[in-house]
Amino acid sequence: MTLDRAAQTVYTMWLREMIRFSRSKSRIIGALSTPLFFLVILGTGFSSAFQVRGGGTFDKSYLAPGLIGMSVLFASLMGGVSIIWDREFGFLKEILIAPVSRFFVSLGKAIGGVTTAMIQGILILIIARLIGIHYVSLWGVLAAIAVMFISGIGFIGLGIAIASKIESHEGFQMVMSFLTMPLVLLSGAFFPISNLPAWLKILVYLNPLTYGVEALRYCLLGNSIIPIWQSIIVLVIFSMAMIALGGKLFGKMRA
Amino acid sequence: MLYAIETSGITKRFDDVNAVNKISISVKPGELFGLLGPNGAGKTTLISMLSTMIEPSGGSALVWGYNVMKDADAVRQNIGVVFQDTTLDDRLTGRENLDLHGRLYGLDGKTRKERIKEVLSLVELTERADAIVKTYSGGMMRRLEIARGLMHHPHVLFLDEPTLGLDPQTRMHIWDYIKKLNKEEGVTILLTTHYMEEADKLCDRIAIIDNGQIVALDTPQNLKNSLGGDVITLGLGNPGDVDKLCNSYQKEGCANIITQDQNEVFITVNNGERQIPHILLLASQAGIPIISVSLRKPTLDDVFIHYTGRAIRDKEVSVMEEVGYKMRSRRK
Numbered sequence: 001m002t003l004d005r006a007a008q009t010v011y012t013m014w015l016r017e018m019i020r021f022s023r024s025k026s027r028i029i030g031a032l033s034t035p036l037f038f039l040v041i042l043g044t045g046f047s048s049a050f051q052v053r054g055g056g057t058f059d060k061s062y063l064a065p066g067l068i069g070m071s072v073l074f075a076s077l078m079g080g081v082s083i084i085w086d087r088e089f090g091f092l093k094e095i096l097i098a099p100v101s102r103f104f105v106s107l108g109k110a111i112g113g114v115t116t117a118m119i120q121g122i123l124i125l126i127i128a129r130l131i132g133i134h135y136v137s138l139w140g141v142l143a144a145i146a147v148m149f150i151s152g153i154g155f156i157g158l159g160i161a162i163a164s165k166i167e168s169h170e171g172f173q174m175v176m177s178f179l180t181m182p183l184v185l186l187s188g189a190f191f192p193i194s195n196l197p198a199w200l201k202i203l204v205y206l207n208p209l210t211y212g213v214e215a216l217r218y219c220l221l222g223n224s225i226i227p228i229w230q231s232i233i234v235l236v237i238f239s240m241a242m243i244a245l246g247g248k249l250f251g252k253m254r255a
Numbered sequence: 256m257l258y259a260i261e262t263s264g265i266t267k268r269f270d271d272v273n274a275v276n277k278i279s280i281s282v283k284p285g286e287l288f289g290l291l292g293p294n295g296a297g298k299t300t301l302i303s304m305l306s307t308m309i310e311p312s313g314g315s316a317l318v319w320g321y322n323v324m325k326d327a328d329a330v331r332q333n334i335g336v337v338f339q340d341t342t343l344d345d346r347l348t349g350r351e352n353l354d355l356h357g358r359l360y361g362l363d364g365k366t367r368k369e370r371i372k373e374v375l376s377l378v379e380l381t382e383r384a385d386a387i388v389k390t391y392s393g394g395m396m397r398r399l400e401i402a403r404g405l406m407h408h409p410h411v412l413f414l415d416e417p418t419l420g421l422d423p424q425t426r427m428h429i430w431d432y433i434k435k436l437n438k439e440e441g442v443t444i445l446l447t448t449h450y451m452e453e454a455d456k457l458c459d460r461i462a463i464i465d466n467g468q469i470v471a472l473d474t475p476q477n478l479k480n481s482l483g484g485d486v487i488t489l490g491l492g493n494p495g496d497v498d499k500l501c502n503s504y505q506k507e508g509c510a511n512i513i514t515q516d517q518n519e520v521f522i523t524v525n526n527g528e529r530q531i532p533h534i535l536l537l538a539s540q541a542g543i544p545i546i547s548v549s550l551r552k553p554t555l556d557d558v559f560i561h562y563t564g565r566a567i568r569d570k571e572v573s574v575m576e577e578v579g580y581k582m583r584s585r586r587k
Binding site for chain 2: 005008009011012015016019020023024089090091092093094095096097098099100
């Protein structure tokens with residue numbers, strides 16, 4: 001397959017995700033509402049009750065990067081496992097029968113899903129700014145968007161890998177609840193990860209989302225517990241591994 | 256290239272059942288070829304192999320000169336497929352579905368625009384092209400799928416049960432489109448169906464397929480002629496008498512072909528109207544009550560019963576069909 005054809009395939013799959021995304025306004029509102037409830041209600045409640053050891057308040061500013069990370073996680077995992085829906089409603093066959101490389105099909109799907117995840121992340125970023133959260137610099141905000149992209153690619157690759165293995169949409173519900181909640185709760189989105197008991201620390205440090213949230217926190221607020229370069233390295237390796245895995249399993253998938 | 260589709264001994268094994276068992280067919284370019292058989296006969300499995308969706312367990316197949324296993328991408332570029340179940344994106348408009356398809360097959364913007372216009376007018380969907388597919392009726396969706404299958408000028412079009420689940424009027428419309436595109440676009444078409452009438456009306460040649468094997472292959476007319484003469488159908492009050500009656504007719508040698516199905520006996524004879532009194536007389540001599548008699552020209556149903564020993568019925572669940580059903584539900 002020529003490079004031209006590969007680019008065309010990626011673009012086509014991306015375009016489809018964009019058209020579908022633009023038609024599902026209720027889904028966007030629904031996806032935004034959860035992190036915003038957390039941000040406004042939980043953030044306000046926390047700040048009146050806790051002080052972080054060693055200075056600084058544990059308030060809605062602290063929560064914002066975690067909630068952006070959470071919504072990127074949800075949106076990209078959803079984007080990946082939407083392949084299950086494509087199979088359920090038959091469209092997957094149309095893709096699988098086309099004379100194009102499966103890898104570029106899944107790459108296009110991934111980039112489409114990541115774009116929607118980034119749009120949601122950026123919307124939260126903007127809304128958080130409007131309710132009074134200050135970011136350190138414009139460069140930091142741009143870097144945060146790049147972090148959303150890298151971690152989004154990783155989770156969408158994971159989503160595609162899962163979708164290629166799961167045969168039914170019943171299984172999807174189970175995976176989503178067994179995967180997303182532990183990932184979010186063990187990521188340091190809702191608590192500082194500096195003084196954790198050993199067992200919890202291990203789990204938190206094994207969680208890829210932790211590095212996404214920490215990187216976002218560094219970019220937006222200027223401080224993080226895990227050094228930024230460490231987070232970036234982990235995220236890049238995670239994303240490349242997941243997209244390779246997703247592409248490989250999708251390639252073997254049967255309609 | 257002599258044939259648009261050529262298979263030799265192609266076989267597909269699921270667990271311990273041969274869903275397709277050493278089938279060899281040759282379809283000429285421009286031909287409208289039908290695979291006729293009951294649900295679970297192996298038609299869809301055969302189409303899936305020819306369209307590179309699944310790999311054969313044995314034998315080989317060439318589609319438009321390309322090997323379906325070694326040259327899958329070349330095969331895909333040259334075929335259009337309309338599956339039994341819808342494969343449209345129902346959140347997109349008809350036009351968007353066609354456009355995405357064109358992009359996946361590498362058509363440039365100008366070609367896509369022109370071709371979309373052409374295929375939409377071919378299936379008469381121009382007016383609804385910008386409506387979301389979700390709002391389409393079943394017949395419109397099927398037409399859109401046919402249009403989409405034609406987008407990239409395929410040489411061979413596979414239609415798997417193109418009118419399944421459609422009302423009679425829509426079905427006749429779809430037949431018109433199929434005939435039209437076979438003639439106007441010169442596309443070679445391989446369609447599967449379990450509707451006798453559909454195969455009879457549409458196809459240049461038909462292969463009757465049962466339990467994964469071809470039992471007869473010819474033009475519809477030749478298949479019907481092969482039975483010879485007229486068909487007399489005798490309805491029996493007591494199904495237990497069927498064998499007895501067949502035996503007594505056989506002994507008398509009064510028919511070319513005798514077939515049976517539950518409580519009916521079909522006798523193919525020359526000069527049917529003159530034979531009825533004789534046949535009834537034989538039945539009453541054998542002491543077998545007959546409750547109905549009819550006389551007609553042979554149809555493909557008779558051909559099918561003759562070759563497979565049973566009629567096509569939707570309710571009939573053979574072992575093969577159960578396997579097919581399990582395969583489908585496993586996929587979901």
